[in-house]
Amino acid sequence: MNLEKYFVISKGSVPIILSCPHGGFLKPKNIPDKLKGIKIADKNKFLISKRIIQVLFEKFGIQIYYILSKIHRSKIDFNRPPRAFAAFNHSSSEAKQIHHKYHEQIQKFYQECVDKFNKCLFIDLHGFTKPSEDYPDIIFGNLFGKTLKIQNTKKFWGFNEMVDSLSKKFSIDDGLGITNFNLSYSGGYITHQFYEKRLVNAYQLEVAKQIREIRSLTNIFIKSFISAIINCLS
Numbered sequence: 246m247n248l249e250k251y252f253v254i255s256k257g258s259v260p261i262i263l264s265c266p267h268g269g270f271l272k273p274k275n276i277p278d279k280l281k282g283i284k285i286a287d288k289n290k291f292l293i294s295k296r297i298i299q300v301l302f303e304k305f306g307i308q309i310y311y312i313l314s315k316i317h318r319s320k321i322d323f324n325r326p327p328r329a330f331a332a333f334n335h336s337s338s339e340a341k342q343i344h345h346k347y348h349e350q351i352q353k354f355y356q357e358c359v360d361k362f363n364k365c366l367f368i369d370l371h372g373f374t375k376p377s378e379d380y381p382d383i384i385f386g387n388l389f390g391k392t393l394k395i396q397n398t399k400k401f402w403g404f405n406e407m408v409d410s411l412s413k414k415f416s417i418d419d420g421l422g423i424t425n426f427n428l429s430y431s432g433g434y435i436t437h438q439f440y441e442k443r444l445v446n447a448y449q450l451e452v453a454k455q456i457r458e459i460r461s462l463t464n465i466f467i468k469s470f471i472s473a474i475i476n477c478l479s
Contacts, residue, residue: 250315251343253295254350257310259478260362261403262354264369264435265294266323266347269314276320276340282331284319287372289457291315294370296467305475310354312347323347324371324433348438359444364395366403366477367447369435374454382456383411385420386432386449392439393446403446403477410473414465415456420448 251271268291278284294313301307314323321340325332333340351367358365373384385408387393393401408419418427430451439447456462 252315252347252350253311253313255308255311256354256357258308260358260364261309261366261474261478262351262358262368263294263298263309263311263313264351264367265290265311265313266369266435267314267318267371268292268294269316269318269320271315272317272320276316276343277334277337278319279322279332279334280330282322282325282329286318287457288454289463290370290372290452293452293457293463293467297470300467300471301474305471307474307478309474310358312350312354314347316343324369324435326434348435351435351438355439355442355445363444364402365445367439367445368403368407369433369447369449371430371433371449371451372454372457373430373451380426380453381418382415382453383417384427384430384451385418386427386430386436386451387420387447388432388436388440389423390421392432392436392448394442395444395446401446403473404448406477407448407450407470407473410469410476411466414469 267287298311321333321344322331327344333344355365393404395402399405411417418424420427432449436447436449439445456466
């Protein structure tokens with residue numbers, strides 16, 4: 246299977262992996278729509294991910310690992326288990342294969358990071374719509390700390406830096422304790438794959454709709470995200 250047809254994907258030179266499963270835009274006619282589950286894509290998340298990757302490399306010479314889905318969520322949801330009807334239409338063997346390839350590539354990248362660097366930071370980028378104004382702008386999903394394994398003097402490597410950087414500009418929920426806001430965003434199928442993995446900090450990063458739609462807020466988010474990456478590498 247030609248992965249470039251369905252994903253934007255690349256190896257990196259630092260032990261950081263960025264995943265963007267819900268930002269895709271392609272709706273191939275040969276792949277039937279899902280019969281169940283959410284069918285709305287995370288607006289602008291694909292472009293935001295690409296901009297983060299571009300700035301990190303062109304301005305700072307940092308090349309991270311990444312896999313960004315081009316497939317619209319109405320066709321395949323990579324954050325649902327393959328047995329679920331909300332993941333893809335089970336009549337399509339191609340949809341099943343594409344779903345498998347996304348997860349297979351994530352695990353290959355993870356293993357390469359551990360083998361080469363003896364650690365890995367995995368960030369799964371998502372978007373949500375705040376149901377009420379009192380909701381945080383950004384919610385971290387880490388199974389209430391269970392997918393954070395690598396500690397440093399501050400707390401968790403790659404997680405603490407992201408929390409610190411984003412909280413300077415946005416209201417956040419770090420996901421470490423159960424709150425009224427984070428139960429629905431504690432981490433999906435992708436994050437769950439790192440529950441028993443070693444030498445990795447993995448989290449789902451949910452970004453509110455207005456941050457993704459208002460350009461000034463988008464730019465602040467990207468700048469804060471990049472600052473966190475630089476800080477954890479330094």
